[in-house]
Amino acid sequence: MIVIMRIDCSQDEISRVANRIEDAGLKAYVPNGGGRIVVAVVGQSFPGLRDALESLPGVEQVILVSKPYKLASREFHPQDTIVDVDDVAVGGEGIVVIAGPCAVEGEEQLLATAQAVKAAGATVLRGGAYKPRTSPYEFRGLGEAGLRLLAQVGEETQMPVVTEVMAPEDVDLVAQYADMLQIGSRNMQNYVLLDEVGRTRKPVLLKRGMACNVQEWLLAAEYLLVQGNDRVILCERGIRTFENYARNTMDINAIPIVHRLSHLPIIADPSHATGKWYLVPPLALAAVAAGADGLLVEVHPDPDLALADGPQSLTFENFRLLMSQLRPLAEARNRKIAIPRARVKP
Amino acid sequence: MIVIMRIDCSQDEISRVANRIEDAGLKAYVPNGGGRIVVAVVGQSFPGLRDALESLPGVEQVILVSKPYKLASREFHPQDTIVDVDDVAVGGEGIVVIAGPCAVEGEEQLLATAQAVKAAGATVLRGGAYKPRTSPYEFRGLGEAGLRLLAQVGEETQMPVVTEVMAPEDVDLVAQYADMLQIGSRNMQNYVLLDEVGRTRKPVLLKRGMACNVQEWLLAAEYLLVQGNDRVILCERGIRTFENYARNTMDINAIPIVHRLSHLPIIADPSHATGKWYLVPPLALAAVAAGADGLLVEVHPDPDLALADGPQSLTFENFRLLMSQLRPLAEARNRKIAIPRARVKP
């Protein structure tokens, strides 16, 4: 931690800062000589000290040198983490494609979609049973009936399934049916939910909050890791900016940044990041080119009739087309599309 | 709803759009004559139709004419809503000042603060028992013990109390102790929590999500109103922008915008909107000048030692100073500081 004093600070103010640091059991250091006075603190800081120092008189700014997350950092864990979602490895050589409808609407829709995306090369099935909706008047998902359908269709097509959990009290129920729990963008900083999901041992797909920076995202992952759940996959899904032609701005920068700062795998969701189906393929390809370990793509048999997020869903045909473009691109990056293996559950 | 077709759309595509609208039981209208073809839909739209139309071929854009919220809108409810928090009226002539520490740390701290802010003119006491913290390593509040202290000190100083509730399963517990429930910025779109709080009949302080626009905020209020809880107070607390000298950018524009679009009262939280104590007074005054119905201000006996958000807390002395500046300013706007009345509980 570095404390930068105001140019006009007094000797007393410097001493007070140094004392406050030593009261906390740390070592304060005040360099002699000209220029701006800087107090460097050697040692591990604890929560709140930064704030305390920043409000002392004469202090201009306090800078944290250490990253505030530990378990999520690459410094702590230099090797890439690979998360197994059932028999699919995320974070290794293979690009994992997770596909399916935004919301589970019924058996026919889900089964047809699952078969189509599997045939085209997807490895994991997605589908929402609990949907966060900006308006209380919109379709909010089938709930447990949706979970049951999802598990059944996953079994039938031999694909692991991922679905969103929105409330702490639903975690056990959703975990019964799903192979991976999704924490949605709006809940990335729902710490009670993070704690609860962290207590399971299920893989977690942690979407980035639409106004959260990478550090806050990794801190949300830290909540899961601290609870003992180290099977965390990050998912970039677009951030909120002034540009509003598309629904969000896909932050492709975040992909190599996450790989540099953290060992956790990261995938990309071009469907939510753009909100328009015709932007999904170019952004999907871009994400993989930048190093994403996988994709989360919305597919619907008839997007015109979808109960949620129709305009961003690919038709079966467009999804096949995307997969045919993705294959050579992955190879150009020395990767390949992850291959679906026979599903062997205990 | 207005559907704008692409310039090169075919007659068939127009017919398909019109048919889709009439299948939904609404009336489609296709004006004759040159220019861009526009299909105006007369009647009440239903969830999902917009999305369905937007994904039809030949469609460029679908524009909603009606606002997506109803109960929160001024069109639905032209008069200002006044919310009674115990015996304090929010949304009327009086400017309500809610003050107290960020987190409840102990009895002494809380009681001293409550007495100081009451003496200076505050009417409602705030204090966090459950704290959302970006990092899992920071102080997360005293929990129920904090609630108890808050209720006790509120009773002792005859001030109604407000505190944050973070999890749906805590709503009943928090409602036992608090006179008003606060939904924090990070939970503004936690719809399960909104549903649950909407089912109580307690006043709710709904903070704006830091990346949510006014429409999304009013839709979050709509979640509460739809459940039958119409005692909603909005709280502007700064939005996230590229400017990072202060923690957030206080969106003062939002105050008159909310007054225009909605009948709900709106207050401002300059402490979180700035993150720096020396910016709190000017922003507090600005918010009231722009029409805010009240303020939420953090005050701490010794901000240097605060366990949370020290640098943004006012000392007792600075709070008194702010109140002395606020009084003439409120009068200049033909308002006054709400006067604390003797608290009469049944």
Added chain:
Amino acid sequence: MIVIMRIDCSQDEISRVANRIEDAGLKAYVPNGGGRIVVAVVGQSFPGLRDALESLPGVEQVILVSKPYKLASREFHPQDTIVDVDDVAVGGEGIVVIAGPCAVEGEEQLLATAQAVKAAGATVLRGGAYKPRTSPYEFRGLGEAGLRLLAQVGEETQMPVVTEVMAPEDVDLVAQYADMLQIGSRNMQNYVLLDEVGRTRKPVLLKRGMACNVQEWLLAAEYLLVQGNDRVILCERGIRTFENYARNTMDINAIPIVHRLSHLPIIADPSHATGKWYLVPPLALAAVAAGADGLLVEVHPDPDLALADGPQSLTFENFRLLMSQLRPLAEARNRKIAIPRARVKP
């Protein structure tokens, strides 16, 4: 300057950083002992060294301790600067109201507006002769004819006039007619223009770039100051954020921040910051409550027929109403509306 090394940096990398600093004639300091290695540089850094250090191997981050602007900083010049615009003092006790039409359209429009705003209490007349327009198909101003009209009406009504200059080659011409030169938001980082305006000795109204932070704004002011023109008035006019109900988000935070960091006066332009006439009065009041030294307000005899920015212009009646609200508010802040004095030109 502080150089933060990566946790896994080598001793060689540290030495290379230290050598690079000493090559530049500065003093490097490497604290002994545990924790993150930090090299503090004592002395005045020079342009480019930061970038050079940041690209060395083993370096994680370079932090500048000193502010990059000097002449604009309060540390360099602790007293508030007062800028005289003809006989009107900006930055002192008086709140200076600058008002007039967005664009000069003709003599009748301008004279009527000037008389109306003067009668209501404005002290300086504004009007655009050169208009930056997002589209090449919009009205771009009357050019020199507009300048002539402005000067003539300013003379007639005894008000100093301010108008925008957009091109370096127009500076001399505009300076012949105007009492103050305005640099618009889109040109805040047009450094050739800044240099040229800095060479005049005219007061300058420097609007904030809509995506520029306070530091970049003060650096733009520094361009003017370095050329010897110290008559700089800053003008907050809204920044670009994700919220798009209003045209921009007025950054009221910036007002006290500028007062803290700089000695230059700052005024606010609620017309461009909101783009909607009905938001102008509350934001104008908020800006003054937060400490603004003045206002820039668009007024038009018939906003429905205005050639530019009609929806944000106040009618004469609404301007009078605003002034009647501003007066008591200024007094509540121990200020007053600057009083127009008889104009005495040499």
Added chain:
Amino acid sequence: MIVIMRIDCSQDEISRVANRIEDAGLKAYVPNGGGRIVVAVVGQSFPGLRDALESLPGVEQVILVSKPYKLASREFHPQDTIVDVDDVAVGGEGIVVIAGPCAVEGEEQLLATAQAVKAAGATVLRGGAYKPRTSPYEFRGLGEAGLRLLAQVGEETQMPVVTEVMAPEDVDLVAQYADMLQIGSRNMQNYVLLDEVGRTRKPVLLKRGMACNVQEWLLAAEYLLVQGNDRVILCERGIRTFENYARNTMDINAIPIVHRLSHLPIIADPSHATGKWYLVPPLALAAVAAGADGLLVEVHPDPDLALADGPQSLTFENFRLLMSQLRPLAEARNRKIAIPRARVKP
């Protein structure tokens, strides 16, 4: 244009809107029947009418149906435009790589870089002679001496050269030396400069303003096209968002959006979009995967010693590595790296 009236508007207000439209020589249309009253205007609108209508009483919102740009739109010009920069075609099958130092520092630096980037596969040489710098104390380029060096080295290595022009009065001079004129991000809305560059017949590289949306960018291109210069190449270089780990956020969404809305070619500048050399290769690859027609990459013999933007420059070795990754990726997208041809000047 569509005028949406307030729900409580009067019949008189509707008539006034309709009359105002017909006064302008257009046709107003008021649908009968329930719901929100909508006035659709058939015909070509003219500048300012929208604003005029929006300020009429009873009007809630005015929506433009037609895009405000014409010459830049794909509707106007359905085929892709290919811009020849000397003998290099931008916008066709080939991915054009423009590379070189941020600033021209001297002959040795420039020649070495030109030879290295050409050997690795770049086709166009970049180098700044006039540098826009946020601070007046930083290196601002060699000026005409830099232009001369650039032209000389371009001739020697047989590469066309591109360089930034910052001031209208420099356009002729820069055009004498350069094969393509660059308009920088900070000058995207410097309309005087756009006019002047539009009057030349040189290819123009128009960088996106860091807070400008795609529509404003295409309107800036329209300024050039309206002047008769149709040789415009757009360049995405990152936008300003709340995320500040990297210098900007590369808006990859913008690439397919521009291809949909416009016929102009678009390239990407990952160096400025990230500000960190290690993020340049993944973002370069992502941009091409998303459909970019080329890249603008900063390369420096010794980034540690660069006078400007060192941390974002690639070394020769890293540039070669990028090119070796780019080749297979371009092929996977059915494109190839544009091949340098012998330069044949008339």
